[in-house]
Amino acid sequence: MPYAMGEYYERVSDYDLEYQSQSELDLPFWRELVQRFAPEHILELACGSGRIGLDLLKMPGEQTFTMDGLDIEPDMLKAYCRRVEALEPAIQQRVSLHEGDMTDFHLPRKGQFDLIFLPFNSIAHLYELEQQFGAFRCVYDHLASGGTFVVDTFLPDIDYLSNALNRPSTVYLEDEIASEDFTMLMYTTRKFDPIEQLQHITWTHEKFFENGDNERYLTRLDMHVFFPRELQILFLSAGLQIDAIYGSYDWKPLGKGTRQIVIGRKK
Structure with a gap:
């Protein structure tokens, strides 16, 4: 797999x-x-x-x-x-x-x-x-x-995992991070597989630069619970x-x- x-x-x-x-x-x-x-x-x-x-x-x-x-x-x-x-x-x-x-x-x-x-x-x-x-x-x-x-x-959070199991398409604004050159917003969706005990996480990163440019990219991560x-x-x-x-x-x-x-x- x-x-x-x-x-x-x-x-x-x-x-x-x-x-x-x-x-x-x-x-x-x-x-x-x-x-x-x-x-x-x-x-x-x-x-x-x-x-x-x-x-x-x-x-x-x-x-x-x-x-x-x-x-x-x-x-x-x-x-x-x-x-x-x-x-x-x-x-x-x-x-x-x-x-x-x-x-x-x-x-x-x-x-x-x-x-x-x-x-x-x-x-x-x-x-x-x-x-x-x-x-x-x-x-x-x-x-x-x-x-x-x-x-x-x-430590597993049962309420959190329940949301990831029952509402996997929900998008959350997880964080807003500022650096000297840009501000980055991170949105996340999470799906929980209770059989494999896996969180399937997708982040959308949006970077807004001081010069007016912007960048958007996705990253994925699986984590065993x-x-x-x-x-x-x-x-x-x-x-x-x-x-x-x-x-x-x-x-x-x-x-x-x-x-x-x-x-x-x-x-």
Whole structure:
């Protein structure tokens, strides 16, 4: 079954603009996580253009951990590389980027990572059971003994999914984003497949430039909806012990927010 994913990430600068506000929400969580666990070697899966990884590398203090990033989209990794090249050499030496599929990867530090994390809904790109099991198996193999794996994804909203199931053609104005050169309106339609547990999302992007020009384009994205017990079973089936589950980026328990952030550990 073909799934829509790549085109959504092809316009890297637009993607980064759309999600710049996300950094205010989740970056404090990831910084504190690194401070709590004090890892030597970190791997970020679906690292994208480096929104999270670069922020962690620039944390103040005596942080000396290495940061590996894995992503399947070459344009995202190229943007990440350009940003790394603008950093001081001491930080550059701590970064290793890899183009690859998180369902089947083999990195030089296999078995050495103290912390592996999969942030901001990226697990929703694992559509099939085989992909999910493959990703967790690779994570287990790359973790050091006692190493930690953290997954952050949205908590399913039943009312929201009901609307996407029963009124799939409804168009919503999802966001209005302003940059120095243009204003972008984003309209969305969502259809939910309850059998495959998939959201089929279509965005219409309308950009209005300061010089009077305009541009319109569509992007599509499919996202698997993980229910809490389903996600927890993936951790346990991979041999990972679940240490904690949080419902928000301010460390509230599951059910007290819109997220499910699962922290597992290799025994």
